[in-house]
Amino acid sequence: MTRTKNMCYERVSSNLLFRILRCLVPASCFAASLIAHDFDQVRTASSSPVLRARAVLGLEGVANNSMGELSIQDDVFVYSRREGPTVRMPLSEIQGAFLSQEDKQVGGMPMALGRAATPYGGGRVIGLFAHKKYDFMTLEYFDSNGGFHGTIYQLSKGQGQVLADELGAKGVHVSGLEMASAKQRLETNNVK
Numbered sequence: 083m084t085r086t087k088n089m090c091y092e093r094v095s096s097n098l099l100f101r102i103l104r105c106l107v108p109a110s111c112f113a114a115s116l117i118a119h120d121f122d123q124v125r126t127a128s129s130s131p132v133l134r135a136r137a138v139l140g141l142e143g144v145a146n147n148s149m150g151e152l153s154i155q156d157d158v159f160v161y162s163r164r165e166g167p168t169v170r171m172p173l174s175e176i177q178g179a180f181l182s183q184e185d186k187q188v189g190g191m192p193m194a195l196g197r198a199a200t201p202y203g204g205g206r207v208i209g210l211f212a213h214k215k216y217d218f219m220t221l222e223y224f225d226s227n228g229g230f231h232g233t234i235y236q237l238s239k240g241q242g243q244v245l246a247d248e249l250g251a252k253g254v255h256v257s258g259l260e261m262a263s264a265k266q267r268l269e270t271n272n273v274k
Contacts, residue, residue, distance in 0.1 A: 130154040130248050133241045135161070138218070140233035142225065143167050152235060154248050159221070161235075171223055173252050177230075180220040181246045181258035183239070185213040217242025 135152045137144050141161065144150075150163040159176065162168040187193070189212050197205030197212070217237045225231055237245065246256045 131244065133237055133245060135219075135241075136236040137161060138234040138236050140231060141169060142231070144169060152237075152245065154252065157252065159249075171221075173249070173254055175224045176249070176254050177222045177224065179222075179246065179249050179254055179256045179258075181242050181256060182218045182220070183215060183242070184218060185215045187212050188214050215239040219245055 130153050133152045135150060137146070137148050137150060139146055144161070144163070144166065148163060148166070150161050153160050153162075154173070157173045159171040159173055160168060161171075187209075189196075193208070193212050197208045199205075200208060217239055219235045219237060219242050220232060221235070222230070222232050246258070250256045
């Protein structure tokens, strides 16, 4: 008789556990989706996308060639790194921005040696594929003491135009690729 009681309790407790889990799993999934939705809203609430960039030269308090993230928050240009200070520059202090595009040879010394060692002129073929294009954004600005400075950022190809468009929308004078691409569009429209 005690054996049947134990089996009955086990059956009831397993049924109860199953019912509880059947209710908790959908509720926890729903709660997780709400939390994720809130984080998406926080990300889209920022005024501009965050772009990965390298501060090549000229940024005060930041070592040359350090990686970080660029963004425009309200009326402030922000360069932040995981470690180290965050540099904030009011857009009203930026006098001008220049966008350019350059290509750099990737692979360093090992790639150069491989090109040299490849027989029958194969190094030239390797050289065709050993280049990567980058956008460079140069900013001229006044610091808080009134000193005139310039800084250079290296971005992946295409991201420079995104940053230039956002700076132009905020009233900063931007020149460089943006102007060249606009002229090319006008020329192609006139030819047609």
